[in-house]
Amino acid sequence: MRNWVILALTLMVATMTATTSHAADSTVRIASFNVSMEADNYVAAGATPTGDELFLQLADGRNSQIRNIAEIIQRTRPDILLLNEFDFSPDPERGVLPFLRHYLQRPQRGAEPIDYPFHYSAPVNTGIDSGLDLDRDGVASGRGQDAFGYGLFPGHYGMLLLSRYPLDTAGVRSFQHFLWRDMPGNLLQDIKDAQGDNWYTPEARQRLRLSSKSHWDIPVLIDGQRVHVLASHPTPPVFDGPEDRNGRRNHDEIRFWSDYISGGERAAYIHDDCGLRGGLRGEIFVLLGDLNASPLEGDGLKPAITGLLRHPLINSMALPTSTGGGEHSPGNPHAASHTASFRLRVDYVLPSTDGWQVDAAGVFWPTRDDPLRRLVSDRRTSSDHRLVWLDLVLSAPR
Template identity: 60%
Template sequence: MSRLCITLVFVALLMPVGAHSEGRVIRVATFNVSMEGGNYVGKGVTPSGHELPAALSNSDHPQISNIAEIIQRVRPDILLLNEFDYHADPARGVKPFLERYLQQSRAGTTAIDYPYFYQGPVNTGVDSGMDLDRDGKASGTGNDAFGFGLYPGQYGMLLFSRYPIDFEAIRSFQLFKWKDMPGNLMADMRGADGELWYSNEIQEQLRLSSKSHWDIPVRINGKSLHVLASHPTPPVFDGPEDRNGRRNHDEIRFWTDYIEGGDQAAYIYDDKGGSGGLQDNRFVVVGDLNASMEEGDARREGITALLGHAKVRRGLLPSSDGGRANRADSTFGPTHTASWGMRADYVIPSKAGWRVIDAGVFWPAPDDPLRRLVNKRGSSSDHRLVWMDLELID
C-alpha cells in the first residue's frame, strides 16, 4: 500500500506495508496529549486524579476521540505520550485508552494497536515534605511536590510500541538527586533577597527530574533502540530565582551527558542503582522538552548543547503548513509544535544506526478538512504530534 500524503511535510496516513513488515523504516513520534486531570474539570475546580479514568469510561469523549484519530492517521511505530496521567493499575488509564479508542476506528481511519507499552511513576504531585516555593508552608502538592502536580501521577508519561520492549533493561531516573549533577544550576540559586533559594538541607533531597527520565530499549529485528524519554518542567511560573528555568536546563543537560557517556556520565545513577551513561550509539530522544534554541524563556544553552551534540543527527526538521499559518510573523513558524508558537516537542535521533527518511508535525492548514482535530485547545491539545521516519541501518 503506498503512502497517501496530504502535503510534503504533512502526516502520512498509512505507512508502507513493506516498511513495517521488514522493520527497516520506523516511525517514531511524540505527542503531548493534555490527558491529565486538570483538563477534565471546570474552571476553579481542583483535580484529584480520578478524572482521566472517568473520561475513559466510555468510547466517545470528544477530545480523546480526536487524539486517537490523530494517532491512527499518523500511525507511529513508537510513540511517547506526555501529560497522560500515571496510574499504577493500567486498567485505569492505558488499557481503556487502547481498547476503547486506539483499537476502534475513528472517522473511517484504520484502528491501531500497540502490543507493548511502558508507564512508570513520576515525580509530579509527590509530596516532598518541604516548602519549596518559600510561601511559609509545606503544602504537599503543587509547587511543594517533587514535580509540580496536584496529585501523584499528574502529567505522567506513557510509551507505546509495536516492537518488543526489553523491560528488564529499562533504566529510570526518577529518584536521581539534582545535587549529584556536577555543575548543576541549583547550587547558587538565589531569590530577590540574595539568600539561597533552597537551603542546604533541601538541596540534599531535591530530585532533578520534574516527571522522570527513562531509557527504554526497544528490540527491532534483533537490534536495540534506546528511547530516551522525558518532559522537563516549563521554564516559567517562578520568580527571579528562575528555579524552573534552571531545572529545565539541567533536565535537558542530563541527556547530553547521558549520551556522551564515559567520564561525563560517571555521576549518573538510575533507580536500580546502576551507574553511568548510555553504552549504545543508536538512540532517539523524545518528549516535550519545553525549550527552543530560537524562542521562548528557556536557557537556550541546554537545548543547543543537546541538538548540537556530536552523536546527534542534524538536518531535516519536522514542520507543517499549520504551524506556518499559525505564526506567519515568525521565521520559525513551520517548525513550531505548540499552538502558542514555539518548537517545544522533539524527536532527536542519533547519528549512528539511522538514516532520516522523512519528518513532520501533524498540524493541518486552516483550509484542510482535518483542521477540526486541532482547531482549538479543547479539540485535542495545545501541542501537536511530531513524527520522524528512520531507516534502520547497521
Template identity: 55%
Template sequence: MPIRVAIFNVSMEGTNYVVLEQAVKGNELSQHLQARNHPQIKNIAEIIQRIRPDVILLNEFDYSPQSSLDIQHFIKNYLQVSQSENPIIDFPYFFAGPVNTGVDSGLDLDGDGNASGIRGDAFGFGLYPGHYGMAVLSKFPIQTQQIRTFQYFLWKDMPNNLLETVKNEDGSDYYSEQAQQILRLSSKSHWDVPIKVGNQSLHILSSHPTPPVFDGYEDRNGKRNHDEIRFWTDYISGSESSAYIYDDKGQRGGLLGEHFIVAGDLNASPVEGSAMPSGISGLINHPRINDTMSPKSEGGRTHSPDNINGAEHTAGWRMRVDYVLPSSSLKVANSGVFWPTQDDPLHHLIKDRQSSSDHKLVWVDVDMSK
C-alpha cells in the first residue's frame, strides 16, 4: 500500500506573527500553538488534514528547547481538531532538533563591522537560535536511535567546496581565514530521519538550504545553497563520494539504507531563479533519484500561464523550490501540489503568506514493495 510523504514550508516562524523587532525572543509560535485559535495555523492544519500525509517535513517551524511541547500543541490543538469539518489527523511520532539559524558564530561574517551574533553573523541567518527550524511528523515509528544530524559539519570539509571561491571583486577572500575554519555547511541542518514502515526503513533526508540571494558579488549564499544541496547528492552516492561526511556524533560516511526521500524547501530550481543550477540538477538527475512523476498543480499552471514550468511551481513567486524526491528503489504512485485555482472555494487557504504560507504543500505517494 502506498504511503504519502509531504513537505510544507509552513512559515510558522516569529516574523510571520509580529514585526521584525519584536521577534527576537523567539516565543511567538509557542504562544499561538497554546492559544489554539490562530487563523494561519488553522489553515495550515486544514491543508494537512485535506492532503493527509503519513509523513511530513515542516520547514520554518521554529525550534526551541520546548519544541517537543510545541509540536504536541500543534498536533493536539490544531491537527486533532477538525478544521472546516475535515477529519482530524494524528502523528504519534515526531522529531525536531537544533539548527544553525540565529546561533552566534562569534565573528563578523557579513562584513558590516559589527559581530552582532544574529542575522548575517549567525551560523545560519536568523534572529534567535532555532529561527526557521524544522520538524518531521510521522504516523509510523521513527527510529530515533538511528537518526543522523549534520548541524556541525564544516563547509571546508566538503571536497571541492565552493567556500574557497567566495571572493570579493578584487580577488581577496570574502571570509576571513578564521571564519573559513568555523563556518558550518548547513544554514539550518541536514537530517537523516529513518521511519519504520513494516519491516523496512524509509530515510527522510531533510534540509532547508539558504536562499541563493541576499548577498553580493561574492555570491556567498548562492554557493552555500549549491553545496548544501550537493551534500545530499554525495550522501546517496556510495562510499567513495560520501567518505568525507561525518555526523554530529562522529559517524562517518553516507546513507545506510535502500529507500529514501529527499525532502525540503531547497530554494533552488534548475531552470529558474538565482540558484546555481548544477547543484539541484545534479540531485534531481541522480541515478538513485526517481523524479519521473514530478508534482504538479493546476493552480500553479494558472498562476503562471505563460511559463512552461508553471504547473511544477511550488511557491507563490513562481518557482519549483520545494521537493519530495523519492529514491529509484521506490515506485511512485501519485504526486501533487496543493494549489487550488482562484475560482476554487479552497483558494483562500493558500492565497498569501498570511493565509498559510508563500509555499505550497508538496506530496508524493510511494510504494516500498517495488
C-alpha cells in the first residue's frame, strides 16, 4: 500500500509540472488524443459533409482549430501518438502528410515544431454501407446509423498513429472485418426491442462487424525492441434507445482487447483481416484510444472497461490527472482524471505490466490562470477531449 501511495504522489506531481519536454532521454512519451478533426467541424451548420472537408483545411495550414491541435501536440511532444477522429484518406498526400508539413512541422505560437517520420492509417467501418436498416427507421440509407460504423461517408471519424520510432507495417494486424457474432458470449444476442424480439434481423446478426471503426495491433520498434500498440475507438454507448445497441457494442469492443491480450484459449476465437488467429503471446504492449467508457461514471456498461483496467497484464495504477480537469468539475471526486469536457474519463494509455516502468502521467488540461488555457476553451477551439500521456521506460531485453 505504501508503495502505491508513493507512486500516486509521484505521478500527481508530474502532472502538475510543465509538459514541454520529457522527464529524461530514456523515457518514451506515449499519448492518445481525440482531436475532433472530422468533417462536421468544417461545414456550415445544418450542412452535410461530403468527406473532403478536413483535407481542404489541411492544404494551407491556416485553420485555427487544427493549428491549436498542432500546438497541443508540440507542447506535449509525444513520441508515439494515436489520433482519434482524424478522417481517413487512402492518399497520404491528402491527409497525414499535409498535417505534418503545414501544421506539426511549423511552429505554432512559439512552440517548437515536431516531426513524425512514421505513421499508420487504414480503412475503418464508419460510413461503409451495410445494406441494412440497422436503426429500423424503414430506410436502409447506407449512411449514419445504417453504416457498419456510424459515419456520413467512408473514413469518417478515422484513426491515425504517428511515431518517432519505426513501424513494422508488415506485421500490423487489423480487425476491421471481424464479425460481432464470432465473439463467444457476445451481447449482440441480447439486443431486444420493446416486445422482446431481436432488434436486428437474422441477416444483420450474421453480417454486423464488431468494430465501429477498427481494432489495430501495430508493432513499433523502440531501440530494437518490439512493442505492440493496440489502437481503437469504440462507439459511444449512447445515441440509441432502450435496446442499448450502442452500449452493448461499446462493451464488446472493449472486451475484445481483454481477450486479445490474454492470448491462449481466451483469444482462440479471434481472427484478423488476413485470417491469422489468436491474440498476443506475452509481448510488450500499450493500449491506446478513446474508449468512450468510464469505470465510475457515465452511461456505458461497466464490466468491460472495469475488466480491462483490472486485467492482470495491464498496469492501470498510473492514473493520468490534471488540475484543469478538477477546476472544470468542482466538487466531483473524479474530476482530476476526466479526459473530456463532458466530464468523464474516456481516453486511455494503458501499458502492459511487463516491459514498462511508468515515470509520469498526465492530461493536458491547463488551469484557468495558465496562458495555454486558450487551447482548450471549447470544442471549436481544439477538441472536447484532452490529450492523455504517459512517460514510460522500456525494460532491457531479457
